[in-house]
Amino acid sequence: MKNDPITKAPGRVVDITREIHAPVEAVWKALTDAREMERWFPLHANIQPGEAVELSWGDKVDWRMEIEEEKELDYLRLGYGQEHHSIVSPEPRRLAVEFFLEARGGSTMLRIVHAGFGGGSNWDEMYDGVRRGWDTESLGLKHYLEFHAGKDRLVAFAKRKSARSHEEIWNILVENGLTVNGDSYAYTTPFGDRYEGAVAYFNPPQDFCGTIPGMNDALFRLILDRYSPDADIVVWAWISTYGIPEAEVKAMERQWQTKLDALL
Known part of the structure; x- marks a missing residue:
């Protein structure tokens, strides 16, 4: 190099x-x-x-x-x-x-x-x-x-701003349960779905990224970002999917957006 x-x-x-x-x-x-x-x-x-x-x-x-x-x-x-x-x-x-x-x-x-x-x-x-x-x-x-080389991606993507702190938002999002055990995780979403797979990146209270093998090896991310001093935090829930029907991806997106709007 x-x-x-x-x-x-x-x-x-x-x-x-x-x-x-x-x-x-x-x-x-x-x-x-x-x-x-x-x-x-x-x-x-x-x-x-x-x-x-x-x-x-x-x-x-x-x-x-x-x-x-x-x-x-x-x-x-x-x-x-x-x-x-x-x-x-x-x-x-x-x-x-x-x-x-x-x-x-x-x-x-x-x-x-x-x-x-x-x-x-x-x-x-x-x-x-x-x-x-x-x-x-x-x-x-x-x-x-x-x-997934050579395969098109469909993304379920929800976004919400919040004036709460990183810690408050993180605790709200994972209060139903996020368990990380070495390279593995299990997460019960705010609307009750359960994701399990391998941890790719874990940086609480700002980031989580993990695979979802049961969803054709999708990649799930929670991201809490503040882009400038004193700005609200922007919360992203993002699922990169490959080979999942568009209707299912859109349904996940609506679930996440509805829950983020209600919680934050």
Whole structure:
């Protein structure tokens, strides 16, 4: 692997590495092809080759990044400016996310470096959200390529803002029971469904991510994010499904949205 990212902007840096049991060609395509990106990352993607990547999660949650440099199967750098961080700082500042790929047998070592965040406390929530986000999104990429490569994804997605604290919201969401035992978990949802599987990421009271083998190896996430100082917390319940009928996915989405609205 390369030892040093090209990004040299001052401030805090997110730097993570994942081993993905998939060829480097598959990982590269998942980072550079719009349909492939929609199978693990945003709800909608548009890529203008050599120019920009546009991602959307709906409800005006959009992310546009310019393609600053790419070397096929090896390196990709995407940059973006103040329109994405004006909520925390009026200072003109360029941020960038870099992807370093290295083939290792039939697997790929993927390193993600996201840099340029300011060092002040006004950047804390944004930096922490991006750090935790890449932790879990990279696991979503790994899960997709290792278990569902080439398959379209349908997402059950519910979202709600709350003025409560992280701890209060977390306790409300897991009061019916979340048990983590090593790499396994069992969770009774607020509406009584039971999810069981492998723990992918556990960071209470902000994040939980786990597989649901009984749902054709879906990936379930609970996320509590605050995007700027003094803002309300945004709660996301997210289930990435593959090969599940759309009607079932929409029914899950309605269940989660109705319960989040009632509880929060």
